[in-house]
Each structure stands twice: as C-alpha cells, then as structure tokens.
C-alpha cells in the first residue's frame with residue numbers, strides 16, 4: 001500500500017499540468033458550492049430565525065383608533081390567544097436628523113406583552129424621550145446609539161437599534177419605522193387615548209384561520225380592520241427566497257455535475273495512459289484495491305486544500321451581498337458556527353466525491369487482466385459512420401468514441417444553457433418592470449391628501465401634467481366575507497393612471513366596469529363578464545361588471561380598479577387622494593418641493609414615468625441591481641461552459657495525442673488541427689443548445705414563473721434574442737475551447753507522442 | 758523534374774542533443790547523407806543509436822540543432838512551421854513501425870487522410886482506389902484498423918504514405934511488428950516504389966531488408982558510415 005501511495009505522489013509531482021487542472025477545477029466547483037450553501041442556508045432559515053428572535057406576533061390587527069378597554073375585552077374573548085400587545089401607530093410623522101428628512105411610521109409601545117421586534121444593539125425604550133430605530137435607518141443615515149433625532153418636533157435620544165421581521169427596511173420601504181413609548185406616540189397622534197393596533201401570539205399558530213374568523217366576527221364596530229399574519233408573510237418571503245434558492249441550487253448542481261464529470265473523465269483518461277504502469281504494479285504484486293486506494297489518496301490529497309480554499313472564497317464573496325439582502329428584508333444573518341459546520345460538511349462531501357471519481361476508474365483498470373493492461377493502448381471502439389466533412393467529422397468521431405462522457409457533457413451544457421436562458425429571461429422581466437411603467441401599472445408618480453389641497457391648485461404646480469381624484473377603500477366580497485381586497489377608483493379615465501397588463505378581457509371604460517387583479521379573480525373565481533359585489537366598510541354594497549383580468553402586482557393581485565362614481569356615492573368617507581402625473585422631463589423632487597412650499601406633503605408611488613423619476617425610485621435601483629446580478633450569474637455560468645468544453649477537449653487532446661501527432665506528421669496545419677477540435681466542440685454544443693432551449697421553455701421557465709409569483713402571469717420563456725445570444729456565446733465558447741486545445745496539442749514536438757510505444 | 762540519379766536529399770553535419778545536464782546525450786553528431794532519386798537506402802544501427810531521430814529530421818517532424826538538410830533543392834532546416842507542413846504534405850511519405858492508423862477511420866479514409874489535409878480529397882479518391890487495388894487491399898478498404906492484421910495495417914499505412922505522391926518515403930522499422938511473411942510483402946512493396954523514381958530511406962534491423970537495398974548505411978557514434 002505505501003509504495004502505491006508513494007507512486008501516486010510521485011505522479012502528482014511529475015504531471016504538473018494535470019495537477020494544476022485538478023486544483024483549478026476543484027477550487028472553482030468548491031467556490032460555487034460555498035456560495036450556494038451560504039446563501040441557500042441563510043435564505044431558507046432567515047425568516048424563521050428572525051421571527052423567533054423578535055417574537056414576531058402570529059397576527060397583527062390594525063384598525064381605526066379605539067379606546068383600549070373595549071378592544072382588550074374583545075381580544076380576551078378570543079380562544080387560543082397566548083399573549084397580546086396593544087399599540088398606537090402613527091403614520092406620516094416628520095422625522096429629522098441633522099439635514100435629513102423623512103416621514104416615519106412610529107409605534108407607541110406599552111409594556112404589556114412581547115415586543116415583536118428584535119433589538120440588534122442597545123436596549124429597549126424606558127423613558128418618554130427615548131427611541132428605538134430600525135437598523136435600515138441607522139445604516140442609511142449613519143445614526144448611532146445616543147444620537148439625537150427629532151420626531152414630530154420632539155427631540156429624542158436613540159437607545160437601541162431593531163429589526164422587524166415582516167417588513168422591508170428603509171430606504172427600500174418609503175417610511176422608516178421607529179419605536180417610542182406609548183405616551184410619546186399618543187402625543188404624535190394628537191393626544192387622544194386609545195390604540196389602533198393589536199399584536200397577538202397564539203397558543204397554537206396552526207389554528208390561525210380559526211382565530212382570524214373569530215376575530216372578524218367579533219370585530220363589529222372596528223373600522224378599517226386589517227389583518228397581517230405571520231404565516232402569510234412567511235409564505236410570501238418563502239416564495240421569493242425559494243426562487244433564489246432553487247436557482248442557486250440548480251446552478252451549483254450543474255457546476256458539481258460538470259466538475260464530477262470532468263474529474264471522472266480525466267481520471268479515466270489518466271488510467272488509460274497508466275494502464276501499463278498499473279499492469280506493472282500488479283505484476284509485482286499490488287492488489288487492485290490498493291492501486292485504487294493509491295489513486296484515490298492521490299487526488300484527495302490535492303482536493304482537500306483546494307476544496308477548502310474554494311469553499312471559503314465562495315462564502316466570502318457572497319457574504320457582503322447576502323448581509324445586504326438580509327438587511328433589506330430585516331432578517332438576521334445566521335450564526336457563523338452553523339454556516340461553518342455546513343461548509344465543513346460540504347468540504348468532506350467534495351473531497352469524497354473527488355476521491356470516488358478517481359477510485360472507480362482505477363479500481364476498474366486494476367481488475368483488468370494483467371496482460372491486457374501491460375499492452376497499454378490507445379482508445380478504440382469508435383462508431384462506424386458519422387457523415388460529416390472530413391476533419392470536423394473526425395473531431396466529432398473522437399468525441400463520440402466515448403459516448404457516456406459525451407452524453408454527460410451534453411447534459412451539462414444543456415443544463416447550463418437552460419439556466420443561462422432563465423437568468424436572461426428573469427433579468428428581462430426585471431428590466432421591463434424597472435423601465436416600463438406599463439408593466440408596473442402605476443402611471444402616476446405622486447399622491448397628496450385631497451383634504452390638504454384642491455385639484456385645481458395641484459394642476460397649477462409647475463411640472464404637473466395631470467391630476468385626478470383617487471379613492472381607495474377596503475372591501476369584502478359580498479358573497480364570501482372572508483375574502484377582502486382593495487377597491488381603487490379614479491375620477492375619469494382609470495387606465496391613464498393605472499394600467500397593469502391585461503391578462504384576459506379588456507380595459508374598463510364605463511362607470512360600472514371593473515378591472516380585477518388576477519389574485520382576486522383566482523380567489524373569487526371571477527371571469528370577464530362576471531360580477532364583482534363589494535361590501536364596503538360603510539356597510540353599503542357596490543356592484544361592478546368585470547370586463548378584464550389584469551396582472552396587478554400590488555396586494556398580491558387582490559385589487560380591483562374601477563371608475564370612482566359608484567364608490568364615491570356608496571362611501572362618501574372613502575380616503576381620497578389626488579394622483580399626480582408628472583410632465584415629461586419634470587423632476588420629481590422639484591414638484592415635491594413646490595408642493596411642500598404650499599404646505600402639502602406628497603408621497604412617492606414608486607410609479608415610474610417614461611423618462612423621469614427612474615433614479616429617484618428605490619425600487620427601480622433595486623431591480624436594476626437584481627437584473628445586473630442575474631446577468632452576471634449568467635455570464636459566470638457561461639464561463640463554466642467554456643471551462644467544461646475546454647476541459648473535455650484538453651482530455652481528448654491528451655488521450656489522443658498520438659492521433660493528433662499522426663495527422664500533423666501527415667501534413668495537418670494548425671488550422672486543420674483546430675478544425676478537428678472545433679468539430680468535437682461544435683458537435684457537443686449543437687446537441688446541447690436545442691435541449692437547453694427546450695428545457696427552459698417547457699420546464700424551467702414555467703416552473704420558476706409559478707414559483708415566483710402565482711398571482712400574476714409572468715412569462716419567463718426565453719425570447720428569440722436571448723436564444724440567439726446564448727447560441728452565439730456557445731459558438732464562441734466552442735471556438736475558445738478548440739483554440740485552447742489546439743494550442744496545447746501543437747505546443748509539443750510531433751515526435752514525442754509518436755515515440756510512446 | 759530532374760533526371761534519374763540526381764540528388765533528392767542532401768544532409769550535412771546534423772547534430773541533435775536530447776536532455777540536459779548529466780542526462781544530456783548527443784544522439785547525432787555530424788551525421789550526413791545524400792539520397793539520389795530512385796535510390797533505396799537502408800539505415801542500420803544499434804538500438805538507441807539515433808536512427809529514428811535521423812528519420813524525423815529528414816521528414817520535417819523535428820529540427821536539427823545544427824546542420825543542413827536540403828530536400829528537392831529546399832533547405833528544410835530553415836523553414837518555419839508552415840513551410841514544414843507543406844513539405845510533410847507534398848514531399849514526404851512516412852511509414853511507422855506501429856502503423857499509427859487512426860482507429861476512428863476506415864482503411865480508405867485513413868489512406869485518403871493526407872490528401873484531405875492537402876485539400877485534395879476529391880481528386881485523390883480514384884487514386885486511393887487504384888492504390889488499394891494495387892496493394893491488394895480493396896477487400897478491406899471499408900473496415901476499421903482494429904479489425905485488420907498487422908500486415909494489412911502496414912500495407913494500408915504504406916498506401917497512406919503514397920497517396921500524395923511523395924518524392925521521399927521514410928519508413929521506420931516497418932517490418933518490426935510483422936511476421937516474416939508479411940514483412941517480406943511489405944519490403945517488396947517498398948522496393949517497387951523506387952521503380953517510379955521515388956526514393957526510400959528505410960530504418961531496419963532486418964537482414965532481408967539490407968539485402969535488397971542499393972546502399973546500406975550504419976549509424977554509429979552519431980555519424981553515418983557506409
């Protein structure tokens with residue numbers, strides 16, 4: 001055994017090129033696995049971990065402000081409630097710190113139950129003049145503990161930083177979230193005693209539906225009641241994270257498959273060259289298993305440090321973007337120790353895979369008859385007829401001489417192609433969301449409260465192209481009160497303000513017509529031509545004829561867009577805003593400032609005008625970053641393809657060095673040697689491309705689209721331009737790989753391989 | 758074309774050294790020879806004396822450290838890779854001891870390969886057919902090399918060496934892997950090549966081969982002696 005291992009280590013030293021290739025391959029694969037493990041684990045567990053750390057409530061109920069006592073009495077009547085916390089929440093509170101300004105959401109906390117937010121540093125509020133701020137605010141404004149800021153005119157000292165799972169961090173959310181004492185918040189809301197928010201923790205969270213139904217039934221008299229559940233949010237986050245996780249898992253599976261195939265193939269090729277040496281070892285008494293172990297130890301010795309470096313590098317590369325992403329989602333990064341444990345397990349797995357990939361062919365070679373191995377030998381057993389032009393056809397035959405290997409490589413290339421196409425399709429959709437207001441649907445950029453300013457005044461502000469009244473109300477389906485949704489009405493033409501893509505039917509035009517979000521259409525089984533019967537909080541019912549189903553992104557598609565007339569008649573107190581469209585080229589901030597000058601605060605909608613407001617929209621920049629990220633992953637994946645192709649051609653060049661030397665001796669030029677390798681590469685790429693395209697369009701795209709957003713129909717099928725790009729990239733990859741193989745194959749003198757007899 | 762008997766190959770002062778330091782060995786040390794058109798030369802020598810090395814230099818597969826090689830009036834030791842490629846294509850036919858047929862290609866495809874490399878595949882097809890018939894290989898032309906005997910493989914290799922009608926055929930122990938009878942067949946074939954004014958340089962250990970040669974040269978101490 002010892003001499004066999006020694007022989008292995010001597011091989012490593014002597015064959016530097018092979019050792020280097022092994023190191024590069026293992027390191028690259030390990031880096032990808034390290035990145036995938038870190039991100040997938042963090043995303044898969046972050047929400048639960050953060051929710052647990054913050055003691056996130058199972059149900060949060062919001063309603064118009066009420067005195068505490070009657071609300072508490074109703075809550076006490078609910079079964080299954082373990083704990084409750086009552087709060088007063090103030091929205092749109094002016095917040096300043098130095099020169100910075102924002103309108104904040106402020107929660108007044110009574111010390112009556114769990115907090116529902118996780119302190120990440122500092123301590124909780126004890127006095128009236130203290131505030132706990134969300135981490136996102138601290139990050140983007142560079143606010144530290146003990147700094148002071150002004151909230152609604154009151155100076156407060158920062159005593160703690162917190163994250164609240166279930167919300168998105170500032171500045172991606174428009175308003176930062178702050179926690180103050182109940183008394184402070186009460187002062188901010190105008191002084192009236194009472195609460196407008198209840199946090200509930202349940203004994204049995206799985207029974208949340210029952211509790212919700214009971215709560216709705218008992219909620220008589222509570223206006224504007226809204227429930228948010230922990231399980232609902234978990235579901236939402238899980239879907240988004242699931243998308244990223246499955247992409248990563250798919251991608252690293254491809255990389256691992258590629259690495260495994262390459263390692264196995266290169267080991268098999270090595271065995272082919274080493275058959276004679278193996279025969280000699282056995283002729284002098286080595287057993288097949290000791291030979292196999294010798295080879296396995298040899299490659300494991302190389303893989304162990306390479307895998308370690310790769311894993312650490314991969315984890316390090318994603319660490320910062322991951323922290324950023326989790327920060328945006330108000331989630332906590334996982335403990336370093338667990339991540340480390342996972343990476344260690346991945347390390348063991350990779351080393352094992354590498355050792356096995358060499359062990360198998362060595363064991364097989366070791367079991368051949370000694371006399372056969374002593375004869376060594378070139379590869380034989382090619383298929384008889386491949387009707388292709390001479391040299392490229394010869395290359396194709398060289399590839400097909402190893403059908404199993406060719407098939408695996410085609411699989412790898414096809415899978416990569418499919419993933420790249422998917423990435424490009426997603427990036428396209430994101431790009432569209434970012435660019436095209438049509439896709440988002442919202443075509444106005446600002447809103448102001450209608451009570452603050454008249455429509456005519458707004459229309460006079462420079463930079464305002466158009467403005468109209470906008471009504472929004474909660475509503476419940478009259479037939480099935482369980483399903484609640486948003487009813488949004490515009491005075492006049494709806495679609496010039498809100499025009500999500502029409503999925504079926506047509507745009508609403510008449511007074512009694514409604515465009516219904518796909519989510520609501522699903523929930524209520526509505527079709528174009530059906531009737532939407534909406535129960536308003538006032539108790540009145542309004543009916544609309546459904547004329548179109550639209551892909552609305554907001555509120556999971558639980559929304560209906562209508563003309564305002566009936567809404568206004570049925571509900572005079574519906575919250576009224578003025579929706580403002582900016583003129584071409586007008587600056588969003590100039591218009592906001594002009595309105596501020598008239599004493600009116602305007603909210604951004606995130607709606608994007610055709611050529612302005614792009615860079616002022618947080619969502620747009622987020623989408624841009626995401627699209628860029630996906631495109632770079634696609635490029636990375638493309639590089640994996642080049643590597644895989646180059647590897648297999650290098651293998652062919654190695655295995656068949658004598659054949660290459662022979663054709664050179666017969667007068668083949670460099671270009672002709674290139675043609676041989678290009679023939680091999682093009683064959684593989686040409687087989688892989690249609691398979692990859694088919695898989696993406698028929699399986700991967702639709703599956704991911706469903707996983708991502710079930711409430712809108714997104715097309716993630718790669719378009720023809722993406723397919724052209726990928727085909728071009730594959731051709732380039734084939735050429736690069738063939739060029740590289742030609743270089744290595746023609747670098748040596750012709751005679752060396754010919755002498756190997 | 759020059760007349761019969763004119764010089765095809767003129768090599769002078771060839772040296773070639775392999776290895777470095779202690780392991781350095783000067784395999785050729787001032788070797789020289791002249792080959793006339795239509796001449797059949799046998800080169801003999803001990804194993805490791807540099808016979809194959811000499812053949813590789815003459816065939817443009819390798820370069821001498823110093824010395825001159827003139828082939829059909831062209832100094833091939835001065836040619837770049839592109840020039841050498843052209844020489845290998847059009848002037849030289851190489852026959853190896855181990856045949857070196859490509860296992861993926863059928864007999865006739867192997868024979869046609871040099872013509873295809875010279876972008877002459879279509880025109881060469883009838884020539885290949887005729888060659889195969891002349892060498893008694895028509896029957897096995899569509900088989901893969903692995904299905905053939907050693908003698909058949911070597912005859913295919915000779916056909917391959919002749920397809921581009923080279924002026925010089927270099928054969929490195931072409932009978933080394935063959936039994937006596939097949940070896941005799943192959944030698945006859947090579948001898949007949951000189952009838953059409955081709956020159957043959959044959960490296961061999963075989964007594965039968967030396968007896969049919971016009972001249973026998975011995976490689977000794979890095980030089981060729983008569």
Ligand SMILES: Nc1ncnc2c1ncn2[C@@H]1O[C@H](COP(=O)(O)OP(=O)(O)OP(=O)(O)O)[C@@H](O)[C@H]1O
Pocket residue numbers: 751752755775776782784802803804805806807808809810811
């Ligand atoms: N590429 C090379 N690298 C190192 N040494 C070489 C190389 N080619 C030849 N040699 C050495 O040069 C010497 C001559 O080799 P060559 O193959 O020319 O001998 P030969 O006369 O053909 O022997 P044989 O009759 O065994 O075929 C040998 O010692 C050999 O080891």
Ligand SMILES: [Mg+2]
Pocket residue numbers: 808809810929
């Ligand atoms: Mg020799």
